[in-house]
Amino acid sequence: MKNSDITLEQICCPVCSTESAKEIFRRPDHAFQVSSYAFPVVKCINCGMGYVKTRPSAQSLHAFYPAEFYKKNHTEAAPVLHKKLNLLNKFTTEGTLLDIGCAGGEFIHHASQNGWEAYGYEWSSTPPNHFSGRIAYGESPLEAYEGKRFSAITAWAVMEHAHNLQSLTKDISKLLAPGGIFVCLVTNFNSLPARFMQRDDIPRHLNLFTKSSLTRLLKEHRMSPIHWDFGNEIFSGSHLGLLVFLAKRFAGESIETIVEQHRAPGQRSLFCNTLYGSPSRMIKALCRLDKALTPGIDFLASKLNAGLTMTVIAKKNSADS
Ligand SMILES: [Zn+2]
Known part of the structure; x- marks a missing residue:
């Protein structure tokens, strides 16, 4: 695609709305080479959140998700599905589960075979749907599941991609029952692979979290972190190289x-x-x-909280209705 076919927009911090930010590096789309534009990755001077300051507009974003993206990223092996479910089951073991950005539905299929009433939400209908009837598509998860409340919500390597991070987090909070558990895996901007090796998948990764910026976002949406994990057992974020x-x-x-x-x-x-x-x-x-x-x-x-991936388990405040 020609650079002129892509429309760009400039944003302020997706977590705290501060405009001032320090440029950390610039990266073109190396993985799929959709455009040659070097996207500026910045760090918010107020909350430390990393983000792509000049990024594809909502209309241009789909061009950066070719079919190969789903092939490359969403074939999940049984041991990974097992590890995901084990992590969730440490904090809550039954009820209704919503997996946001569920791709072909491999995880909800696995969870439903192990006691969960599991549903999925996906923006794109490109990935093959392995679990029809339980995956909803649409503009937003709230629109797809309006009026429903889940005991647990998972988002595995999804929040980095959100074009409207505040709106997605608000939806998650609304869809989570009081006392419900949110499991969220993202890349860690405060890691050597993210900062020195520039491992994030720019410009598909638009939001580059730190432990503190993710905490701030979750708390603003009435969810409190209760556990963190910086290991790479679930997603292969490593220091290789x-x-x-x-x-x-x-x-x-x-x-x-x-x-x-x-x-x-x-x-x-x-x-x-x-x-x-x-x-x-x-x-x-x-x-x-x-x-x-x-x-x-x-x-x-991982022991120094500096792994490339971090997973937070957060609990929805009980006082909320
Ligand atoms: Zn900020």
């Missing part, structure tokens, strides 16, 4: 080149085997070392 990144940066390669090699399809072998475009034994060796050390680095980062 960190050593090679460091070596290439130390050798003076530009961050733009390194990120492109790391993120763009078909360029990974350049990342793992070359330095300044020429074959490098050192980079090859570092790549092997990197693979060996990554599980340990990931474990340490």
